[in-house]
Amino acid sequence: MSTSTTTPRGVVNIKVETLARVEGEGALAIRLKGSRIEDVKLKIPEPPRLFEAFLRGRLYTEAPDITARICGICPIAYQMSSVHAMEKILGLKIHPSVRELRRLFYCGEWIESHALHIYMLHAPDFLGCADVIEMTKDYRAAVEKALKLKLIGNKLVTLLGGREIHPISATVGGFFRVPTKEELLAIRPEIEWALEASIETAKLVAGFPFPEFEQNYEFVSLSHPQEYPLNEGRLTSNKGLDIDVAEFEDHFLEQHVKHSNALHSVLRERGSYLVGPLARFNLHFDKLPEAARRTCREIGFEPPCLNQFKSIVARAIELIFACEEALRIIDAYELPPAPRVEAPPKSGTGQAATEAPRGTLYHRYVIDDKGVILSSRIVPPTSQNLRRMEDDLWRLLPSLLDKPVEEITLRCEQAVRNYDPCISCATHFLKLKIERT
DSSP: OEEEEEOTTOOEEEEESSOTTSBSOOEEEEEEETTEEEEEEEEBOSOOOOHHHHHTTSBGGGHHHHHGGGOSSSHHHHHHHHHHHHHHHHTOOOOHHHHHHHHHHHHHHHHHHHHIIIIIIIHHHHHTOSSHHHHHHHHHHHHHHHHHHHHHHHHHHHHHHSSSSSOOSEETTEESSOOOHHHHHHHHHHHHHHHHHHHHHHHHHTTSOOOOOBOOOOBEEEEOSSSOSSSOOEEEETTSOEEOGGGHHHHEEEEOOTTBSSOEEEETTTBOOBOSHHHHHHHHGGGSOHHHHHHHHHHTOOSOOOBGGGHHHHHHHHHHHHHHHHHHHHHHOOOOSSSBOOOOOOOEEEEEEEEETTEEEEEEEEEOTTSBEEEEEEEOHHHHHHHHHHHHHHHHGGGTTTSOHHHHHHHHHHHHHTTOOBHHHHOOOOEEEEEEO
16 A cells, blocks of 8 residues: 655655565665765664574574474575575585485475565566555456466475474475375375476567566576585675685675665675576576576577566576476485484584575674584575665666655565565565655
């Protein structure tokens, strides 16, 4: 819901009381003086959730279950980032079949999260609908497809994690239980359907009306020599960054800003940067499987793509990838000799990064020789994108100054939704206020 008022002095205030179709609560304040933009602030009033404090004093084995509660949409990324960090401290090497199961686990999360964002949160902007409920009037088949895609992703997560939200099977060293080959094959037909539905999704969203908005982004993501990034790799960018994950804090800086309870992350050398599907797509197109690359050629969507409004297409391509990767893993799966490996606790520091659906997620833990967590640091993808979101709004607004208030509001909301922000994760969204003087 948005409102606008004009004061006797000509100050125009536009407020969007609640930004729809994002997870969490945020606000946007814009101050205009004539044709000049004086200030843009993306405000995050949602209170900090203090997970890093909750972790202090807990055993390292508790971290996966605690961090999974940070997000109900992408709990696996939080859970597995903590697992990888702890395994680095302990020096654990997992069985190759367990490693593949972890990638399959991520595929389930990417399928359900990307389907949710594409159809339920982002598509209404391009189709002229207020929400997915209104979409059902003219696009009922698409909405039903979205619900089925999300259900299939949830089923895959449940099979590996024990339940679809805040899964409980993943642990340091592996899983408490691994599926049989027969259990994986039983879900294969549904993933085959999801693959075809994902290709149809990419063809649908590629035809959406996108505004011209190419920017000089620095794209950042994990990079693996053979694989499209999910759970391992170095941190790289299109502007020369190439570091081990352990060097993250030497190159990335979190900053407090007065108007937000979420920290803003920047590269120390160059400022704002972008993580997420568009970054991964641009940096690792060559590692996508054939069906995904073939679809890209058919719809005319190939790198470089510098328009974040087209991130919905990149998400659809990643949906194809997740389905193809899931099928590959299921077909090649061999039961590991044991679900997990164990090691006695020891003191140390461990860093890990994985690719959540929304982008790169960083964890760092320090534990003592009894396995008690002394400190932790978690940098979610949304907080890494917040500064870049504000930069996008600064660059977008000049083209909107002569537009009606309603159009300014919608386009600014859409620019934020491009990033699929998870604001609850970022607080360690959109009330819009425009002032004209």
